[in-house]
Amino acid sequence: MFDPVEKLKEFIRHPSVSADSKFGEGMRGAQKFVADLLGSMGFDVEVVPTELHPIILASRGSDPSWPHVVIYGHYDVQPADPLNLWTTPAFEPSIRGNRIYGRGSADNKGPLITNIAAVARLLEANPNLPLRITFLIEGEEEMGSPSFPKFLERYKDRLKAADFVYLSDTALPNEQQVVLTCGLRGLTLFDVHITGAKGDLHSGLHGGVLRNPIQALAEIIATLHTPEGKVNVPGFYDDVLDVHPWERDELKKLGGDEKAYADFLGIDTFYTTPGFSPFESSRFQPTLEFNGIGGGYQGEGTKTVIPSKAFAKISCRLVPNQQPDKIKKSVMDAIRARTPKGVKLEFVDQHKGEAYVVVPPGRSNTPKDQSPVLARAFLAADKAIAEIWGRPPIYLREGGSVPIIADIKRVTGLDSVMFGLFLPEDNLHAPNESFNLDVMKKGIETTERMLGALAAGK
């Protein structure tokens, strides 16, 4: 049995930044590392080429009567910039206290090694484990998984033969409390471009004559929320479903401390959908956010220009039953209707993804036709978590988006059991990313026990 921490160190040393073509060698290294590791464990490993970064598909077990789990993960990481903010080099793993530092340590190399190590232990103990396992490890997650839909279409029949997906790419609220994430928000993104005069103008000679595109853009943006915090777009909430009481009950178990959350964010006032607490609002309600804005002179000092152009980057997070294209159209229509005279409006479309929800067994809204293997997987996970972490998991939707989870559901019908391992202090996507080695150890035991129970038919 390999040492999971040593393997994670080796994995981090491959600088696998998918979005930057300078990291081609790191991407190939990380992909080969994963493929070789799974090969050494007796898996049949297939490296599926895509237009960009290959997808690893590795299987063991062929008896169709065995339960079949697809374990998802990704071998790519976010860029490590700004490098000067790292205490130790981003791609040189460093252990300090009970944490391992390095880009990708938490997202997603640590959690992926956790699940691979659990499987390795199970197979070492019982090489004939009656469980079909397919690892599905992609290399474009941090870029929005552009090759994934084509891959899904091509491999959907093989994937449909499985029972459910298992992954560790979501969050833990704290070290004591495991969350089984049972919903993710969808999203739709686009840019708004406003053009005034055909070129930048001298603000003295021409000031007072035309509408400044920064002003026009601000006037549009200012209409998109009510003072109370609702998105002010006709139809925006039409397809939002009521929250089931059991979901609110689960959230109560989290025992969120609003004061501590406000301090963590550094704000003195929340601004949520009216009627929803901050913890509810980010999980149960859609949003319209501005991710960026730009126009004119942004340097030091002054430049007395009336800029020709200004733009904003808009993203909406969506809840289950909202359609990304429909919401995008509603928002674009509202913006179009509210664009003042004297400026031109253009949109640049960006990506999108559907929301996802899975209901654990035994709830008021659990589907009657829920896969029995999925139900058993939830119960096995619940039991393993209660035993190892000393407290049963809570079942919560999360505000973030993992669009491929909804894609997998739509194309193959498979639901996902999401066993979160990130902590808020892990600095995902930021300098000094780290992963808690105690969480890793308990994570290995949890996955080992859960998959073992599933194989044993418990």
Next chain:
Amino acid sequence: MFDPVEKLKEFIRHPSVSADSKFGEGMRGAQKFVADLLGSMGFDVEVVPTELHPIILASRGSDPSWPHVVIYGHYDVQPADPLNLWTTPAFEPSIRGNRIYGRGSADNKGPLITNIAAVARLLEANPNLPLRITFLIEGEEEMGSPSFPKFLERYKDRLKAADFVYLSDTALPNEQQVVLTCGLRGLTLFDVHITGAKGDLHSGLHGGVLRNPIQALAEIIATLHTPEGKVNVPGFYDDVLDVHPWERDELKKLGGDEKAYADFLGIDTFYTTPGFSPFESSRFQPTLEFNGIGGGYQGEGTKTVIPSKAFAKISCRLVPNQQPDKIKKSVMDAIRARTPKGVKLEFVDQHKGEAYVVVPPGRSNTPKDQSPVLARAFLAADKAIAEIWGRPPIYLREGGSVPIIADIKRVTGLDSVMFGLFLPEDNLHAPNESFNLDVMKKGIETTERMLGALAAGK
């Protein structure tokens, strides 16, 4: 007598970008070029050191009974970036048709050489010309003249002995119609910074919980104008004076074509102070403009972040009788009052300058104590322009700002006669800046005749 076009070429070859310390040699070269040229014409040249770029003060004539003109100009130029948009190199003068191309050809090297050449011709014809002339040529105009106030304080007694200032650093509407600019707008500038959470946040995990600083900034900006085009700040227009009927009459002579102006700007609708045409609005009314805005992710594609910060750069153009500090306070107070809860507001103060107005002789509001030499200078300029350009000048305020003109008035009491030589097509501050050599030729004759008449007591 030197060849003015050859001298202008030599002047352009000194890359005198005041704002960029890499151009120290070009700045020293341009300063020495001007000082040597004036020295060769018999002027007593003093190079006054400042904290940055020296000011050239060059005088001739000492009889206190002679009229005394201060001719202002500047030897520094704007940066030439983006260099790749220039047809011929920015600092290598090139003549094509009746135009000379090069950075500074129009702003201000061409017009300055025009006035120097006129003086050279006068002195060649009459070395004992009964006119005191002081050239005051600075090297920081394109940076906002930071050293000028200190210089003025130090030299105010010497400057007070003069009768008026003469300069060519304003615009001509077209090649046929000279404008004697008799007013400039003031300005006041500052930046607004809005901070939300203490760091950038994941828009999925935390979206729907707090007010986005881009949204807060847009909501503030959107309150600052009425839909009709007025600045929506209490007290903003309190000190704006009525426009005298003669000023509107002068503007009518310009015969501005609104359709042609809209086409030049590339817009389909004007947005002016209500009750003012576009030509009136930019000259007679104050503005509040947004020169820049920034926040969050501005690159290609998407980054689903709720930014911690957003900012905007604001400038107000002011008309005579408005005080920059008072207006700045009114606008800041309005912004403070309109900043929503949940975000923090900070201002960064930038520079400011007062508006300026000079009334030519014989108007309803000409000051009763107007300097007789100033009145004679206006009449001499009017006559020379009518003779040489075939049409008398019109007397207009301009929307731009030359803060040192108001500073000179405030400290020394001197008014300015502003004989514009730039054409709209000269591309000031832009690539392929050029200067019209026919305008230069007529400009030399005009200044020669005007100063000659003043010296002759006509």
